[in-house]
Amino acid sequence: MAPTAETLTAERILEATEEVLRRHGPAKATVVDVARALGVSHGTVYRHFRTKAALREAVTKRWLDRTSEALAGIAAGDRAPEERLRAWFTGLFEAKRRKAGGDPELFATYSVLTGENGAAVGEHIDDLTAQLTRIVRAGTDSGAFTAADPAATARALFHATGRFHDPCYAGEWQQPGIEDEFTAVLDLLLRGLRA
């Protein structure tokens, strides 16, 4: 019972799927390609994932979870709430910008995948706003922020910064003035948040 390279696990299939998506793009990546990459018949892939859509959704979730985990560290930190909020949004923007700019094709691929999987994206956003809510609540508890409903405020913050993390704006993330725009929006929001 060798651990990784021998047995066919869901994890190995997801890795192969990611590789096939990277190579072929979202429109041409087939289950047959994934099976071929793994050296098995495509029927075998269907033992682990009921449909092609389920396989794509699982890949999408994995990708979204990686972003969540990176930010969870910042959200759980012990810095002052305002500083933490700023670091969190900066981290989110930087991560997105790096992914979109560094490998545009892969980013476009995942944009298609997230477009297909509204439910997974919804969960991811719930996850991120929950992190934000914790920071906002820390601020109201310490008296640094004023927010009657921390969860609603967290959602408002997330929506108001959409330009800097929503993939539909990815094309504008490489423009020159974008950093200043980001700072201007964040400053305005933080001013509104302070007690």
Add this chain to the structure above:
Amino acid sequence: MAPTAETLTAERILEATEEVLRRHGPAKATVVDVARALGVSHGTVYRHFRTKAALREAVTKRWLDRTSEALAGIAAGDRAPEERLRAWFTGLFEAKRRKAGGDPELFATYSVLTGENGAAVGEHIDDLTAQLTRIVRAGTDSGAFTAADPAATARALFHATGRFHDPCYAGEWQQPGIEDEFTAVLDLLLRGLRA
């Protein structure tokens, strides 16, 4: 020289183009269709618009300008700046929401057109942020707002409210909680803006 129904003006061509777009959608609307609707040969349409792209751009500009004009009235009003700002954004959101919800196909058509005409959209956004800048400046002048750079602040306000006017979010404008989300974002921004 009859005024409207006889002579072929650019205006009449634009009206016919709008009608053809409404009927056929952006993918199937052809210059030949427009010419047929006007009872002329398609060569004649090319006397008034050099290319099909130019014709589409002109239609797009007309549509965008209608929104600008409606809001210009609010921006130029004499109400208190905060109230005016709130009315302006509410007017923008309501107008978009009504268009998107009332005739989704036509809205989708114009979304395609705006996607094609980045330059025209850019001018439209410049126009809108100029209106916003005037309101913000009125606020800083009267002492109601604090904003070191009114133009930059206006842009920040526009970006932060993208969820409520950018067509890429049109699908979410009919969801139940959207009004509350809008109010939450606007409240937060106005709090940050107050002196």
Add this chain to the structure above:
DNA sequence: CAACTGACAGATTTCAATTTCTGTCAGTTG
């Protein structure tokens, strides 16, 4: 002579025939 027509070349789109893919399952393998 200004406004318009209609035929034309090259680019784009359509449509139907063909190929490939998805998802299933009876049968094979170790």
Add this chain to the structure above:
DNA sequence: CAACTGACAGAAATTGAAATCTGTCAGTTG
């Protein structure tokens, strides 16, 4: 007997030939 294969039916994608469209321009019309 659990994991896998591969043939199969229906769905979806691809391909290339035919139709349509874009943009031009010499010629027509009032």
